[in-house]
Amino acid sequence: MTLELASGAAAAAGCFHCGLPVAAGTSFTFDAGGGRRVFCCLGCQAISTSIAGLGLDDYYRVRSAPAPRAPKADEHFDAFDDPVVQERFVSQAPGALEAELILEGLACAACAWLVEQVVARSAGVKSISVNYSTRRARLAWDPATTRLGEVLRAIHALGYSAWPYEEGRLALVEQREGRCLLRRLWVAGLGMMQVMMYAVPGYLAGEGEIAGDAASLMRWAGLVLTAPVMAYSAAPFFRGAWRDLRLSHLGMDVPIALGLLAAFAASVHATVAGAGDVYFDSIAMFVFLITGGRYLELVARRRAGSSLQRLARLVPQMARRVRASDGHEESVAVARLYVGDRVLVRPGETVPADGRLESASASVSQAWLSGESRALARAPGDAVLGGSVNAGDAFVLVVTRLGADTALASIHRLLERALAERPRWADAAQRASAMFVAGILAVAALAGLAWLAIEPSRALWIAVAVLIVTCPCALALATPVALTAGVGALARANVVAASAEAIERLAGATDIVFDKTGTLTHGQPRLLETLPLGLPTRDDCFALASRIARASAHPIDTVFRDASTPIAPASTDMGELPRSVAGQGIETMIEGRRYRLGREGFVAQLCASPLPSSLEEVADTVTWLGDEGGWLARFRIGDELRAEARAAISDLRALGLAVHLLSGDEAGAVNRVAASLGIVDASARATPEDKRSRVADMQRAGARVAMVGDGINDAPVLAQADVSIAMGGGADLAQVHAHAVLLSNSPADLVRAVRIARRTRRVIRQNLFWALAYNIVVIPLAVAGLVTPLIAGIGMSASSLAVVANAARLRR
Amino acid sequence: MDILYLLIPLSVVLAIVIGAAFWLAVDGGQFDDLDKPALDVVVDDDRPRP
Numbered sequence: 134m135t136l137e138l139a140s141g142a143a144a145a146a147g148c149f150h151c152g153l154p155v156a157a158g159t160s161f162t163f164d165a166g167g168g169r170r171v172f173c174c175l176g177c178q179a180i181s182t183s184i185a186g187l188g189l190d191d192y193y194r195v196r197s198a199p200a201p202r203a204p205k206a207d208e209h210f211d212a213f214d215d216p217v218v219q220e221r222f223v224s225q226a227p228g229a230l231e232a233e234l235i236l237e238g239l240a241c242a243a244c245a246w247l248v249e250q251v252v253a254r255s256a257g258v259k260s261i262s263v264n265y266s267t268r269r270a271r272l273a274w275d276p277a278t279t280r281l282g283e284v285l286r287a288i289h290a291l292g293y294s295a296w297p298y299e300e301g302r303l304a305l306v307e308q309r310e311g312r313c314l315l316r317r318l319w320v321a322g323l324g325m326m327q328v329m330m331y332a333v334p335g336y337l338a339g340e341g342e343i344a345g346d347a348a349s350l351m352r353w354a355g356l357v358l359t360a361p362v363m364a365y366s367a368a369p370f371f372r373g374a375w376r377d378l379r380l381s382h383l384g385m386d387v388p389i390a391l392g393l394l395a396a397f398a399a400s401v402h403a404t405v406a407g408a409g410d411v412y413f414d415s416i417a418m419f420v421f422l423i424t425g426g427r428y429l430e431l432v433a434r435r436r437a438g439s440s441l442q443r444l445a446r447l448v449p450q451m452a453r454r455v456r457a458s459d460g461h462e463e464s465v466a467v468a469r470l471y472v473g474d475r476v477l478v479r480p481g482e483t484v485p486a487d488g489r490l491e492s493a494s495a496s497v498s499q500a501w502l503s504g505e506s507r508a509l510a511r512a513p514g515d516a517v518l519g520g521s522v523n524a525g526d527a528f529v530l531v532v533t534r535l536g537a538d539t540a541l542a543s544i545h546r547l548l549e550r551a552l553a554e555r556p557r558w559a560d561a562a563q564r565a566s567a568m569f570v571a572g573i574l575a576v577a578a579l580a581g582l583a584w585l586a587i588e589p590s591r592a593l594w595i596a597v598a599v600l601i602v603t604c605p606c607a608l609a610l611a612t613p614v615a616l617t618a619g620v621g622a623l624a625r626a627n628v629v630a631a632s633a634e635a636i637e638r639l640a641g642a643t644d645i646v647f648d649k650t651g652t653l654t655h656g657q658p659r660l661l662e663t664l665p666l667g668l669p670t671r672d673d674c675f676a677l678a679s680r681i682a683r684a685s686a687h688p689i690d691t692v693f694r695d696a697s698t699p700i701a702p703a704s705t706d707m708g709e710l711p712r713s714v715a716g717q718g719i720e721t722m723i724e725g726r727r728y729r730l731g732r733e734g735f736v737a738q739l740c741a742s743p744l745p746s747s748l749e750e751v752a753d754t755v756t757w758l759g760d761e762g763g764w765l766a767r768f769r770i771g772d773e774l775r776a777e778a779r780a781a782i783s784d785l786r787a788l789g790l791a792v793h794l795l796s797g798d799e800a801g802a803v804n805r806v807a808a809s810l811g812i813v814d815a816s817a818r819a820t821p822e823d824k825r826s827r828v829a830d831m832q833r834a835g836a837r838v839a840m841v842g843d844g845i846n847d848a849p850v851l852a853q854a855d856v857s858i859a860m861g862g863g864a865d866l867a868q869v870h871a872h873a874v875l876l877s878n879s880p881a882d883l884v885r886a887v888r889i890a891r892r893t894r895r896v897i898r899q900n901l902f903w904a905l906a907y908n909i910v911v912i913p914l915a916v917a918g919l920v921t922p923l924i925a926g927i928g929m930s931a932s933s934l935a936v937v938a939n940a941a942r943l944r945r
Numbered sequence: 946m947d948i949l950y951l952l953i954p955l956s957v958v959l960a961i962v963i964g965a966a967f968w969l970a971v972d973g974g975q976f977d978d979l980d981k982p983a984l985d986v987v988v989d990d991d992r993p994r995p
Contacts, residue, residue, distance in 0.1 A: 191988040242980040246988065249981075265981040312971050319967040327960040331953070347949050354957050361964070 148173035150181045150292075152199030180292045189250050196243035201292055210282035210289070213297060215466045219281070222297040229259045229273040232281065236268050237294040248288055248295075255279065255287055269298060314428050321366035321421040324358045325414075331355045332414035352404045355413035363397055367420045369427075383567040388574070389423070392600040399597045409594065412601055415925055422933050426610045429617050452485035453477040455529060472532050479527045486519045488530035496525030573603045580916040591918060599915040602925045603908050607932035611900035614936060618943035619893030626885040627877035628858070635872035638856035639887060640894035642839035644831055645785055646793045646854070648824075648847050653778045653794075653806060653880060662769040667762070674766035678758050681721050681730045718756075728760045740764055771802070774809060781880035782810050788887055791836070795824050795850070824850040841875070841883065858883065889943070896943055900936045907932040 148155050149170035155161075161172035163182050172178040180200075184192055212218055223232045239245055245265040252261045252272070257279025263270040274284060281297075288295040331351040334343060370393065373386030396412040403409030453462045455475040462477050467485045470476070475491065478484055484497065495511040498521060511517055517530050581596030619636045623629070630636060647653055663671040718731010720739070729739045736757040737744075744764065758766040785792055794815035796803045807815035819827065828838050828850055840847070840854035851857035851871050859871035860878045875882060911928055914920050920928075970976065 195984055195987055242984055245978075245981040246984045263981060264978040266978045308977070312974075312976075315976055316968055316971050319971065320964055323960055323964050323967070327956060330956070344946065347946065350950065350953050354953050357957050358960055 147199075148177050149193075150177035150200050176292070180290070183290065184247070184251075187251060187254065189247060192243050192247045195246070196241050198240040200240060200244065201238035210285045211280075211464065212282070212466060213285060214280045214282045215469075217469060218466050223281070226273055228275065230276050230281070231271065231273045233298040234270045234272055234285075234288075234295045235298045236263065236270055236288070237296075238292065239265060239268055244293065248291065248293060251291055252284060252287060255284065258284060270295070311431060314424070314431055317366040317369070318421070318424045318428050321362050321417060321424050324362040324366070325417040325421040327358050328355045328362075328413045328417045332411075349404075349407060352411050352413075355411060356401060356404050359397070359400075359413040359417055362417050362420050363393065366424055367393055370420075370423070383570040388570045388600070388603070391574070392603075393419070395597045396601045399594065410921065412597075412925065415601060415929060418930055422610065422930070426613050426617075426937075429614070453479070467535075470532055470535060472535060474532045475529055476532060477527060477529050478523045480523055480525065482523050484517055484519050484521045484523065484530070486532045487534035488517050488519075488532045490515050490517050490528060490530050492528035492530075494525075495523070495528040495530075497521040498524045569608070573600070576603075576912060576916065583916075584918070595915065595918050598918075598920045598925065599912065602911045602915045602920055602928055607904035607907060607929075607936045608901070610933055611904050611936050612897050614940040615893055615897045615900055615943065618940045619889060619896075622889045622893070622943050623873070623886055626889060627879070627882045628873050628875055628886040630873045635856055636890045636893050637897075638837070638872065639839060639858075639890035642790060642837050642856055642887070644791045644793060644836040645839045645841065646795050646828060646831075646850075647812075648794075648796055648840075648842040648850075653782075653810065654774055659770065659773045660768055661771050661773060664767040664769070665765075666767060667759075667765040674758065674768070677723075677728070678730055678756075678766065678768065680723065681719055681728055681758075726760050728758065728765075730758050731756060733757055736764070774806065775880060777879055777881040779810055781884050782812065784881075784884040785887065788884070788891075790839075790887070793831075795819055795827055797821075797824075821847070821849050825853045828853045839887075858886075893943055896939055900939055903935055903939070904932060 147153055149163075150172055153173045155171050155173045161175055161178040163170045163172070163178055163185070170181060172181065177200075184190065219230075223230050225231070236245075236248065239248070242265045245263040248270065249261055249263045252258055252270075257275045257277075259273040259275055261270055261272045272281075272284060274281065285295050331354050334351065335348065367390075370386050370389045374390030377383065377387050393416060396416050399409065400411040400413055400416070403411050452465055452467050452470055453476060454465050454470065455462050455477055457475070470486060476485060476488065490511050490513055493513060495515075495517065497509055497511060497517055516533070519534075577596045577599040580599050581592050584592040584595045616636055620630050623636070660675075663674050665671055665674050668674050668677070718729055718735045720727065720729045722728075727739065729736045733744070733755070736759040739761060740759040740763050742763045756768045756770055757764065758768070782792055791814075792812055794803060794807050794810075794812045796815070796817055797819050800817040803815055803817035807813075816823075816827070824847070828840060831838050832853075832855070837855045839856045839858065840851050841858045841860070842851050847859075851859065856873070857871040858873045858875055860875050873886070875886070907928065911920070914924075
C-alpha cells in the first residue's frame with residue numbers, strides 16, 4: 134500500500150489517473166481507502182471511481198506510465214452491431230462470436246491487464262486476451278447476452294479506444310507464421326551452440342591429439358544435431374530454391390540451398406567414411422544467422438503494419454436517416470441507405486452520400502475534393518457531395534447517388550489508375566543477385582573441373598568449399614538487417630514506413646512536394662490577430678467573443694475556445710438563448726446588451742454605424758464583433774504556419790532537395806505561405822488531377838518526387854509520386870496508399886526521416902561492399918584449395934557479424 | 946577420457962530435450978507477449994472462481 138499512498142500524495146501535482154496538471158480549485162476528487170485522489174476532469178474521476186469499484190486498484194500500484202486522459206465519448210459503438218458492418222471482421226465460434234480488436238491508448242502493460250480484467254468481468258464475455266506487444270485483443274462473446282458495441286463502450290469508459298481489426302481473420306495465420314519462424318530459430322540456435330562444442334576441440338587440438346573414435350563420435354553427434362537444423366530450420370530455403378528453379382529464376386535461395394546441401398552431403402559422406410572435412414558447425418551457424426535476420430524482419434514489419442492499421446481504423450460510415458413514417462431520426466449504416474432517403478447531417482459531421490439539399494441553407498467544406506478548407510454556401514436544391522463536412526448548422530438532404538456512383542468513389546478510381554501507372558520498382562537488386570548466383574555456380578564448377586585434371590581426389594571437396602565460403606550469407610543479410618534497423622530508427626522519428634522500399638525511395642528523392650493544407654500549416658483555423666475597435670484591450674475582445682461563441686455550437690467557436698484562457702464560471706446572466714444564423718454568425722444577449730459575432734453584413738445590421746474607414750483590407754477570413762452601439766472588434770482568422778516549418782524547409786534544401794508547393798487552396802493563401810517560407814515553385818488551385826500530372830511531368834524530367842500530403846484529394850498524387858508520406862491526422866484513404874506515415878505531423882520529423890533514409894542507404898552500400906570484398910578475397914583461396922572448414926566458419930561468421938554490426942549503428 | 950563416450954551422447958540427448966521444451970513453450974504462446982503476463986503473477990485476482 135505504500136506505493137499507492139505515494140502516488141496519492143503526488144496527486145497534489147497532477148491528476149491521480151492521467152498525471153496531467155490539475156487546475157487549482159477543481160472539485161474532481163474521490164476519497165479512496167488510500168487517501169483523497171484529485172483528478173483533472175470528470176472523465177478521469179469517473180474512470181478511477183469505476184476501477185476502484187471493480188476492486189482493480191492494483192492497476193495504480195503496478196503501472197509504469199500514467200493512463201491516457203479520458204477521451205470524449207461520442208462514437209458510434211452501436212454501429213458495430215449491424216450485421217452488414219460485422220460481416221467484415223467477425224468470425225463464428227461455437228456458441229460465440231469472435232473478433233480481433235485494436236486497442237489505442239495502452240501506456241504500459243498494466244493498461245492491458247486492466248482492460249482484460251474489466252472486460253472479462255462483464256456479462257456475456259466468454260474470453261478476452263489482450264496482447265500488449267501487438268496492442269491487440271482477441272474477444273469472444275455470446276451474442277445472446279451482450280453485444281459488441283457494449284464491450285467497446287466498456288473499454289471506452291475506461292479511457293481506452295478499441296476498434297475491430299479488419300484483418301482480424303488473418304491474425305491467426307499471422308500468429309502461426311510468427312511462432313513457426315521462432316521455432317525454426319530456436320532449433321537452429323540450439324543446434325549451432327551444441328555443434329560448435331563438438332567442432333571446436335577439433336580446431337584446437339593438434340594432429341593426433343584426439344583419439345580416432347572420440348573424433349568420430351563427435352562427428353556423429355554433430356550429424357545428429359545438424360540433421361534437424363537442415364530438415365526443419367532450413368526448410369524454407371529449400372522450398373524457396375525449388376520454387377525459384379521451377380520458375381527458372383536464380384534467386385538468393387538457390388545458392389543458399391545448394392551450398393547447404395553440398396556441405397551437408399559432403400560432411401555426411403566424411404562422417405560415414407571417417408575421412409575428409411566436416412562443415413556441420415558452419416551449416417548450423419549459417420542457418421541460425423539467416424533465420425535470425427528473417428525473424429527480425431518479420432517483427433519490424435508486423436510492428437509497422439499494426440501502427441498503420443491503428444491509423445486506418447475501421448470506422449463504419451453511419452448516417453442519420455429521417456424516417457419517412459414519423460419524421461424521427463434513426464442511425465443506420467451507409468450501406469443501408471437508399472436513393473431518395475432523407476438524411477440529417479449535424480454540424481461537424483461528414484455527408485454520407487451525394488445528395489440534394491432540402492433545408493433552407495447549408496454551409497459545407499469540400500476540403501477532400503479541392504484541398505480548400507473554406508466553407509461553401511449551398512441553397513435548397515443544390516448538390517452536396519458525399520465526403521464533405523458540414524461547417525454550418527444541421528441540414529437535411531435527399532440522397533441522389535450512393536456508393537460507387539459518388540464523386541468520392543471517382544477519386545478512388547483516379548487513385549487506382551495512378552497506382553497501376555506507378556513505374557514498377559525496378560528489381561535491379563534481384564537481377565544483380567541472379568548474376569552473382571550464376572557466377573558462383575560457374576566458379577565452383579570450373580574449380581571442380583580444373584582440380585579434376587590436377588588432383589581428382591580433391592576436386593569434389595574444392596567445389597564444395599567454394600560453394601560454402603561464398604554462401605552469400607553476408608550478402609543475403611546486408612540489405613534486410615540495414616532496412617530493419619532503418620525502419621526502427623524511422624519509427625523513433627515518428628515516421629512509420631509501410632514498406633522497407635519506402636526507405637530506399639526516400640533516400641533517392643530529388644524533389645519534395647508539399648501540399649499546403651495540414652503539412653506546413655496547422656490545418657485548422659486559428660486566431661491570427663485581434664484588432665480592438667470599441668473595446669479597450671485585445672483580451673477584452675477575446676474574452677467577450679469566446680463567451681458568445683461558447684454558448685453556441687457554431688463552428689466559429691473552436692477559434693475562440695483556446696485552452697490557455699481560463700474557463701469562465703458558468704454564466705447565469707444569459708437573458709436570452711444565443712441565436713445562430715446559418716452562414717452569418719451568432720447573436721446573443723449578455724447582461725442586457727445585444728451582441729453579434731460573425732460576418733460583416735450580419736454585424737452591420739446591428740451596429741447601424743459605418744465601419745471605421747482607416748482599416749486596411751486583409752486577405753484572410755475576418756470575423757467581426759459588435760453591439761447596438763457600434764463595432765467592437767475585428768478578428769483575423771486563418772491557417773497559421775507551423776512553428777518548425779521554416780527551419781525544416783531550409784534543412785531540406787541543405788540536404789539537396791528541391792522544395793515545391795502544390796496546393797488546392799486559393800492563390801492568396803498559397804502565395805503568402807510560399808513567400809514566408811521562401812518557396813519559389815508554388816502553384817495554387819490545383820485539382821487532384823492537376824497535381825498528379827504536375828508530379829508526372831517532374832518525373833518525366835528525371836526528378837524523383839517525394840510527396841507529402843494529407844487529404845483524400847491527395848491520394849492520386851501520393852500514388853503517382855516515387856515516395857509518398859501522409860500526415861498522421863489526415864484522411865485514412867491517403868494513409869493506406871502512402872509509403873510512410875508521419876505520425877507527429879511535424880515537418881522537422883520529415884527532415885530527420887530523410888536523414889535516416891540516407892544513412893540507411895549508405896549502410897546498405899557499405900554492407901554490400903563488405904560482402905562482395907569478402908567474396909573476392911575468399912574465392913581465389915577456395916579455388917586454390919587453401920580453405921579449411923575452420924577458415925570457412927570464421928570467414929562466414931565474421932563477414933555476417935560485420936554486416937549486422939554495421940547495421941546496428943543505425944539504431945543509435 | 947572414456948567418460949567422453951557417455952557425455953557426448955548425453956549432450957545430444959539434452960540438446961534435443963531442451964529443443965522440445967522450447968518448441969512446446971512457443972506453441973503454448975509463451976513468447977507472444979513478453980510484457981503483460983508478468984503482471985498476472987504480481988497482481989491478485991480476487992474474483993471468485995465461477
